[in-house]
Amino acid sequence: MTQMHASSRPSPALTHRPRRLRRSPAMRRLVAETRLHPASLVLPVFVREGIESPRPITSMPGVMQHTLDSLREVATAAAEAGLGGIMLFGVPAERDAEGSAGDDPDGILNRALRAVVAEVGGELVVQSDLCLDEFTSHGHCGVLDAAGFVDNDATLERYTAMAVAQAEAGAEILGLSGMMDGQVAAVRGALEAAGHADTGILAYAAKYASAFYGPFREAVDSQLQGDRRSYQQDPANRREGLREAQLDLDEGADIVMVKPAMSYLDVLSDVARLSTVPVWAYQVSGEAAMIEAAAQNGWIDREAAIRESLLSIARAGADTILTYYALEAAAWN
Template identity: 50%
Template sequence: MNVTFDRHRRLRRTSGIRSMVRETHVRPEDFIYPIFVMDGNDIKNPVASMPGVYQWSLDRVDAEVAEAVEKGIETIILFGVPAEKDAVGSSAYDTEGIVQRATRQIRAAHPHLTIIADTCLCQFTDHGHCGVVKDGEILNDESLDLLVQTAVSQAEAGADIIAPSNMMDGFTAAIRQGLDEAGYKNIPIMSYAVKYASAFYGPFRDAAHSSPQSGDRKTYQMDPANRREAFREAASDVEEGADFLIVKPALSYLDIIRDIRNREDVPIVAYNVSGEYSMIKAAAQNGWIDEKAVVLEKLTSMKRAGADLILTYYAKDAADWLKES
């Protein structure tokens, strides 16, 4: 055969060569591990729609955190499940709220662990929305004051990073100003800057007890059909003081992760959300897929798209699998 062509397979011939030229790497320290904390004693509640995920009472959460740390995970994010709710989510900014108490406890046990506090009201309001509701409308500016109080109380409790997830206009600017005025100028903000009104959030709402009691969140979370809108949201948050940008969900929005990576210089976080997790779990439990291979491929795709960090419920499993590979 007298044909000239490139031999790309030379660099795929052995596992050693493939490893040598691999362009994208996923490491346990890239993961942010979500943990659900709640009031009560001796609680390890399985989340039915998220096999392997639990709600933890404070007397049992230390063991879960210690296991994650042992696996090489350096960062967690706390989601609170309060005992009581009201119209303004007052337990979100209570100094003795569940997230605040969990933060203090985990900080004492793990002084070098990076603790992120999810800053939102939806788990704490009796209506399930991420802000103040009046006559069926989610009020933007009135909600900002409560979000600032929540962020400051979380910083006071020892959170290393504040992660506001409410998608109110101006939330990053308001929280940055509030933290600065309270003496927390060095606490970074990991903004849920690009958060779509996605159908992939259902299992999380089971875990956090955060489903809206009426209506939906489409007036404040983004339309999944929109791409250019994500650029405006991200640019606004960077201008307002965001130190990280989250794109949520991740798997169906890899194009958006790449777009934001190309436009912004701050670290990008891909949120591998609950629905993405549960679909793989269900398929794996039915024997339809190789769970390990699919998860590692999925996480690699997020890094390849441009994410610096991945917030994922698979963090512990993936950390183990990466050590095996």
């Protein structure tokens, strides 16, 4: 009897061969479960008062603090790229304890909103960050009480004033990022009373006290003293993210957000299963900075890492992603 070597034995019949659908780039593209489209990306942009030319942010390679003129150019580029929207953050020349520049019609953020709306209104959804941290001399997201603690209800009064000012400046969506209890209901009521019922509310529903915000602090020239752990969520807590999202949904949020994105994909997935409105996620400054630093050292393929990071966020359930890579990624489609 002839002995058959193991290598010459016929392979058993395999009914399931998943590799069939991975054989070529065309096949992989055809069966991809998750796709990125420029319209599902929003570009965060910083506009700074008192500068005469765009200023690089050292901890965020490729990202600038813009003048009003360069902001218009970026907004036009975003519209031409087919992005879903642009989110504006203002950096004022002067700050005070109340964040007065935040609701000043002539404050940098409100002037920027009017400029962008005039430039690309109707072509791009113009959005604004609604928070006090950029505008306060202490860097917190609200006003402080006598003990130095962020006063939730006093802060809501400031948020409602900012909401009306931003709506009047032309913002179509207000990004409520301060994590104050009841902020969505308070802002919705103020908008309705002021005749801005059509202005949308993006609730930063699950926003965590993250170490990955570091470069953003440079971007907005943050004056933060202490930390924000008394109002932003504890990174240890998953269920709390669902609770916060449900509260914002109950208060009338039009969109809910999870921030940061990549370190909280479990929370993002939870919120996506719960929500009856669009779910967004923010790929924050530190997440992008890690990619840039590793790529600069030759440790990773930069473009592949950006693609994979954005796909992972979409795969976890984000309908739209705020990312500093929005313009670059739009060109890949």
